[in-house]
Amino acid sequence: xxxxxxxxxxxxxxxxxxxxxxxxxxxxxxxxxxxxxxxxxxxxxxxxxxxxxxxxxxxxxxxxxxxxxxxxxxxxxxxxxxxxxxxxxxxxxxxxxxxxxxxxxxxxxxxxxxxxxxxxxxxxxxxxxxxxxxxxxxxxxxxxxxxxxxxxxxxxxxxxxxxxxxxxxxxxxxxxxxxxxxxxxxxxxxxxxxxxxxxxxxxxxxxxxxxxxxxxxxxxxxxxxxxxxxxxxxxxxxxxxxxxxxxxxxxxxxxxxxxxxxxxxxxxxxxxxxxxxxxxxxxxxxxxxxxxxxxxxxxxxxxxxxxxxxxxxxxxxxxxxxxxxxxxxxxxxxxxxxxxxxxxxxxxxxxxxxxxxxxxxxxxxxxxxxxxxxxxxxxxxxxxxxxxxxxxxxxxxxxxxxxxxxxxxxxxxxxxxxxxxxxxxxxxxxxxxxxxxxxxxxxxxxxxxxxxxxxxxxxxxxxxxxxxxxxxxxxxxxxxxxxxxxxxxxxxxxxxxxxxxxxxxxxxxxxxxxxxxxxxxxxxx
Numbered sequence: 001x002x003x004x005x006x007x008x009x010x011x012x013x014x015x016x017x018x019x020x021x022x023x024x025x026x027x028x029x030x031x032x033x034x035x036x037x038x039x040x041x042x043x044x045x046x047x048x049x050x051x052x053x054x055x056x057x058x059x060x061x062x063x064x065x066x067x068x069x070x071x072x073x074x075x076x077x078x079x080x081x082x083x084x085x086x087x088x089x090x091x092x093x094x095x096x097x098x099x100x101x102x103x104x105x106x107x108x109x110x111x112x113x114x115x116x117x118x119x120x121x122x123x124x125x126x127x128x129x130x131x132x133x134x135x136x137x138x139x140x141x142x143x144x145x146x147x148x149x150x151x152x153x154x155x156x157x158x159x160x161x162x163x164x165x166x167x168x169x170x171x172x173x174x175x176x177x178x179x180x181x182x183x184x185x186x187x188x189x190x191x192x193x194x195x196x197x198x199x200x201x202x203x204x205x206x207x208x209x210x211x212x213x214x215x216x217x218x219x220x221x222x223x224x225x226x227x228x229x230x231x232x233x234x235x236x237x238x239x240x241x242x243x244x245x246x247x248x249x250x251x252x253x254x255x256x257x258x259x260x261x262x263x264x265x266x267x268x269x270x271x272x273x274x275x276x277x278x279x280x281x282x283x284x285x286x287x288x289x290x291x292x293x294x295x296x297x298x299x300x301x302x303x304x305x306x307x308x309x310x311x312x313x314x315x316x317x318x319x320x321x322x323x324x325x326x327x328x329x330x331x332x333x334x335x336x337x338x339x340x341x342x343x344x345x346x347x348x349x350x351x352x353x354x355x356x357x358x359x360x361x362x363x364x365x366x367x368x369x370x371x372x373x374x375x376x377x378x379x380x381x382x383x384x385x386x387x388x389x390x391x392x393x394x395x396x397x398x399x400x401x402x403x404x405x406x407x408x409x410x411x412x413x414x415x416x417x418x419x420x421x422x423x424x425x426x427x428x429x430x431x432x433x434x435x436x437x438x439x440x441x442x443x444x445x446x447x448x449x450x451x452x453x454x455x456x457x458x459x460x461x462x463x464x465x466x467x468x469x470x471x472x473x474x475x476x477x478x479x480x481x482x483x484x485x486x487x488x489x490x491x492x493x494x495x496x497x498x499x500x501x502x503x504x505x506x507x508x509x510x511x512x513x514x515x516x517x518x519x520x521x522x523x524x525x
Contacts, residue, residue: 279306
């Protein structure tokens with residue numbers, strides 16, 4: 001096991017031929033292949049980077065999730081990885097574990113919980129390489145590991161196939177709903193009700209296009225925080241905010257109250273069938289809304305929410321609200337105004353919204369057909385959600401059962417894991433581990449061994465002038481192949497000095513403005 005490499009931005013080269021694997025590439029049991037970072041071979045050699053091999057197990061030491069592991073595939077070019085990824089490589093002579101089994105074990109809920117328990121960091125949670133190396137897991141015989149890997153692979157292939165088949169369903173539901181709305185407000189949904197198939201300007205001949213203000217009364221709401229005089233008699237009532245008015249539904253789990261005068265309450269009181277429509281908020285929220293059904297008594301609305309009360313005998317409020325939510329979005333987006341933090345649309349612009357108006361009987365039938373189809377779509381969406389939520393616990397249960405030894409039968413003829421691991425330990429004692437050598441905390445000088453272990457402040461004090469960050473790291477006792485814990489401690493000390501106002505940092509660049517290194521020194525007292 002070894003950490004990835006400490007690679008800074010200055011070490012990267014967009015035209016390089018060596019791939020730099022990032023945390024974003026490490027999936028939970030699969031290689032994501034997302035990043036596009038590269039290095040040139042000269043820099044890789046200079047830094048002594050570990051070249052990855054297909055089959056290496058990569059473990060992410062940072063979220064999300066922390067401790068996720070995957071096998072490195074053949075990416076078609078040389079590759080190295082960053083310091084926050086741990087590399088586990090099977091011994092080339094006699095492997096102590098099957099890499100696939102180890103990946104499944106690390107990704108199991110039990111091991112993942114232990115990794116979280118060992119993690120630290122207030123802003124960026126991570127597990128140190130040392131703690132990850134010391135993590136203990138139950139090891140079955142190698143032959144059983146291989147049987148477990150085959151079984152887990154078969155079972156997870158089924159869950160991944162289900163995931164891929166479920167993934168397109170939300171987009172299909174959205175397309176179906178959009179097509180349904182288009183047919184509803186063009187007359188196509190109820191074409192069977194009309195004998196005359198003629199149309200005018202894209203609408204059935206019996207329909208007309210009218211401004212929303214002509215077929216309804218539009219009312220603004222109460223201003224929150226309005227100043228009152230002590231003499232005013234006030235009553236406390238619930239009121240609806242932009243957050244309560246969603247597209248096609250009302251979120252009433254968090255309804256606040258406000259003190260208003262009795263006259264304001266009576267003027268703004270919501271009635272069954274009123275349409276609520278957002279006046280302000282984010283630009284994509286303008287005009288969204290739904291129909292009030294008197295869920296809360298004595299309820300009013302704030303000034304960022306319009307109340308639209310339909311004139312009787314024209315079209316039902318649900319017809320207008322469905323239309324505004326689907327086809328009115330572009331109108332509200334185009335006609336709204338934007339300030340630095342808030343978008344809004346005026347009452348005049350809302351009143352001008354053109355609404356297709358069919359005969360009342362046909363409008364009622366359109367709403368009935370729409371809501372039947374939408375209820376079916378909601379059922380499909382709920383089924384999809386339940387099926388999707390079931391897959392993650394199913395995968396976790398498979399991995400847990402595999403770790404406990406309950407997924408495949410044991411075989412008494414398998415060589416016990418302890419025998420194999422002890423034999424490997426005996427064979428490899430004294431044999432150098434493949435990969436780059438790790439420098440010790442001691443530096444050999446002639447025949448004497450000198451312990452070097454200074455704080456960053458001591459090193460900068462002794463330097464008394466500008467010194468490169470890399471040189472400071474080495475003078476603190478950490479060589480080119482320093483451990484992750486050493487590097488983290490080094491930068492933690494730098495941050496502390498910076499917060500104390502003691503540190504100066506300058507960037508050294510070449511003639512083209514490319515960064516060469518950062519240099520450090522203590523500020524003059």
